Amino acid sequence: MKSWLRQHRYAFGTTLRRLALQPFSTLTNIAVIALTLTVPLVGAALLTSLQPVTQQFSPQPQITLFLTPGLAAADGRATLARVQAEAESELLEVAWVPRDQAYARLRNQPAWQDALGALPDNPLPDAIIVTLQGGDAATQAPELAQRWQQWPGVDQVQLDREWIQRLQSLIQFAQLGLLLLAIGVAVIVLATVFNTVRMQALAQRDEITVARLVGATESFVRRPFLYQGALTAGIAALLSLLIAAIAVVFLNDALRGLAQSYGSDFLLRLPSWPLLIGFLVVVSGLGAFSARWSVTRNTRF
């Protein structure tokens, strides 16, 4: 065991010595990999931050019926009862939102305060918010919205799920894009480490020959290169985390004002710590894998 540890310590020391002997090349490689890794990391931060936004909205379709302004409360209640009667099997929930309640809610949002303040009185109508069940019922939402639009006392019908569906589709598209980007970045990491180790193996040709001459196993020969690959990729991954964290701080400074103008506290945040640690491990593993592949191919002499 001690002998095994000594050999690993020697391999690690050899790796550090080789990296230190070519500081410019080492730093350039680390910087290239780090900057490449930063792109999907910031993308992941964006998706991570958007996820709660979509989750806070109901996945079931919602239809809002805006009643004709000035409609008597009794007529409004009658419309509510008619909705409940006609679409009972598709309904999940029906809510009556009086115009005063809607007005009060809107006034609490900073973005609307000034606009509402400029108006002489409450311009909002009474509304009925209908939440449909998922599945087959959800597919009938457009048809229901169109039918209810024809009812007397109904001024406007809005199918509220469309925009959230679009957002979810957009996020799914972005996730796919991020996955493809991550694969591309993984290939870049593999190629960069592969080439670095190839150059190093050629530069260390004499050392490898001598080590084999005096009885070194192939594991002994490969070990410093594996450390080199893992260390280069691992340090690059750490650096990319740092860059991404700094970028998120700056982006949030710019985003905060925009989000507040919409009454939102939306901010970018990096993925959770377990995911980030997983990211470091995976990138280091990729580096070691690439190094092993390279050193196996390039030390057949």
Add this chain to the structure above:
Amino acid sequence: MFFCPKADRSGGANTGTFLYDAALSYHRPTMIEFRHVFKSYGRGLNALSDVNFDVAAGELLFIAGPSGAGKSTLLKLIAGLIEPSRGKIKVNGHELSRLPARARPYLRRAVGVILQDVHLLNDRSAFDNVVLPLIVTGHDTATAHARARAAIDKVGLSSKSKLRPVELSGGDQQRLAIARAIVNRPALLIADEPTANLDDASAQRIIDVFLDFHHVGVTTLIATHDRDLITRHGKRVLYVDHGRVSSHVLPSKKQPQEPQP
């Protein structure tokens, strides 16, 4: 004591495999067996043809012959650095062609090799060059350093141990390669023209190192075309010419003898 291969083999070495232990055993009467060995490089270039010979354990053997005769090829085959095209080679009872690739390094640790091209690492000191085989075998630092110092002292390079190989003369580089070859206390020592391009005094000092090892039971093979060197020591000679081992000659010490074709 240090240079006696029968003494103190523990030393913290990573000798976990049976192969390495087997390679270090000295009870076998035959250290090397060649049976109908052929070696060719590319088409039609036969370096060795139908070579047959035995080397007893503990024997000192000279391999003589003109340049290009196949001496280096013979030594590389024994060290397992190259493979024969045909035939069987046994070293310390192990048939090399049947030895799995992963086991070869362990056998190689029991063979000290000094090639014509000394293969020294110029980016590290003489001491670090010598200590490398001990790091490879997993010795602890104290043992490795003590052994490396003793090996360097044995070849007379103590005062130059901090220099890099490029800062040493050709003779000193040769001695350094010998120190590296003996530091792991090999059971078999192979040297290819170890005294080439050296003055008489330096050559004698190097030969004395090999003789010391031979006297404590290490099988020693020295390839040389120095006839004086061969006749001076009166040992068995394997004469190689045009890839064939044409004769075994035992020259007299007093009256040097021409190898018989």
